[in-house]
Amino acid sequence: MKLYDEEQALITGLANHDTNAIEKIYRENYSTIQSFIVKNNGYPDDARDIFQEAMIILFEKSKSESFELTCQIKTYLYSVCRRLWLKKLQRESRYNPAIDTVLETVTVEDEIELHEKKNSDLGIMEDALSKIGEPCKSLLEAFYIQKKTMPEIAELFAYTNADNAKNQKYKCMVRLKKIFFSQYKNTNGNE
C-alpha cells in the first residue's frame, strides 16, 4: 500500500509539472532503459529520445481523469520504452537482435498506437503552423502555445489594442484551419 501511495504521488507530481517527481522517475528508471537500448542496437541518444517519449505518454496519462495506476511506474515505463524501441528498429529495418525481456512487461500496444495517431495529428498541426506565415505564426503561438494574454500580445505585436489583436488572431485562425484540415483530410481520408 505504501509503495502504491508513493507511486501515485509521483503520478500526481507529473500531472502538476513537478520537476522533483520527474527527477525521481529519471533516477529510478533511466539507466535500466539506457542499458536495454544500448544492448539492443541503439545509442545512448536513442535512449534519451525513447525515454522522453515514454515520459510524455505517462504525463498525458497522468492528466486524464480516468487514469489509475495498474502496475508499477517502472514496469510501465519499461514496457512502453521496449515497445517504442522495437517499433523504431522495425521501422528503420535495422538489425534486430531478438529483443530480450529483462523485466516483466504489461500490454501497451494499444496505448502506443493511440499515442502515435495523436502525434501524427500533432505533426500536421505543427506543419500547418509553420506554413501560415508571419505574423500569424508568432501570434497564434504566443496565444495558444505560450498562453499569453490578449493585452500582452497587443503590446508585443504593437497592435493598438487587444480587440485589434483579437481580430488579427481570428483571421490567422481561418488561415490555419484551412491549411490544417486540407492536410488532415489528406492523411486521414474523408470520413
Add this chain to the structure above:
Amino acid sequence: MEMNENVLFDAIERYRNGEMGPEEKALFEELRRKNPEIDQVAAENSFMLTELDRISQIKKFKRLLNEVENKLENEEVISERNKKTGAKIIYLWNRYRRTIAVAAAIAVLVSISTATFFSVVSENKKAAALTPLVNNKLVQFERKLNQIEHKLNDAAAEPVKPQFEANFMATGFLLDGKGYIITNAHVVNNAKNLIVENKKGVQYSAKSIYNNPLNDLAILQITDTSFKKVTNLPYTFPKTSFDLAEPIYTLGYPREEIVYGQGYLSAQSGYFGDTTSYQISISVNPGNSGGPVLTRNGEIIGIISSKETKADGVVFAVKSESIYSAIEAVKKGQNINIKLPSSNSLKGLDRVQQIKKIDDYVYKVKGN
C-alpha cells in the same frame, strides 16, 4: 458574414474554456443542436484548439524534462547528448549464417579428400542466396561433413551424438571443471535449446542458469551425464585491472574450427565509457562472442562481447570482475557453488604450449 464567424470562433473558444455563464452556455448548445453547420464549425474548431493545447502542454513538459536531464547530466547520472560518432556496436555471434559454416566445412573436406567440391567452394557466394529448402539440404550435408571431419580428426572418436539444429553459434569456456561455462547473455538469450561442443565435436546439452543482459554475461551448466569433470583448469581470473598495451589473445569459434587471435588492451573502459568493459584491439568475427581474453601469463581478464561497426579492431570485452558477481548471484539464487580455478599453470609457457592446454576448455555454444 465574416463578423459573424468571428463571433462564432470566439464563442467556441469561450465555451471550450468554460468561460460562458449558464444562460449563454445553454443558448450556445441550443444553437449547435439546431444548426448542423454551426455544430460542424464548432467541432472543427474545438479539435484544432485541442491540438494547439496539446502542443503547448508537451512543449512545456519537454522543457521540464530537459531541465531535469541537464541536471542529471552534470551529475553524470546520464551521459551527454551528441556523442554520436556514427558507429555502433554489434555482437559477435553467428546467427542465421549457416552458409558460412557450410563453406568452412566444405573447405575442410576439400583439403583432406578430393577436388570435386572445388566448384562448390568457389560458388559459395551463391549458396547464401539459396532458398530455405535448399539451405536445409545444405545443413544436412554439413552435418555429414562434420561427422566425417570428426572421425578423421579423432581416430578414437567418441560416439557422435545426433547433431543439433542450431541457428546460432558463439563461444564459451569453462569456469569450473564441474561443467559451468561462461558466455554472453546476448548469445543464449531466448534460446529454447542449448548445447556446447568442444573442439573435437563432442556435444553436451546445457542449460542457462544465469543470464544478465546488463553485464552481458550468461552461465551455462552442462546437464549431460556423459560429461566428465575436469580438474585443474589451467587459467585464473585475476581481480586486478590491467594496463594499456597489455598483449592479449583469444580463442573462439567464428567458424566450426577453433580460431586463435591476438591483440592488445587499448582502453580501460568500453562502449561510451562503460567501466565494466575493456576496449581491446584484436581481429574478431561473429562467433567470437563469449570467448576468453587472456594475457601472456594465461590470466583471463575478460570475455569478448561486441565490436564497433565503423572502426576496425575496436572490440569490447566484459571485465572478469563481473564474473565474480555473476557467481555470487548464482550461489544466492540457486544455491549452486561455482569455484573458479585457483592456480595458474600457464605462466612461463610459450603461446603454442598455452593454447594446447587451453583449447580443450573453450567450447562452441549453439542453440535455437
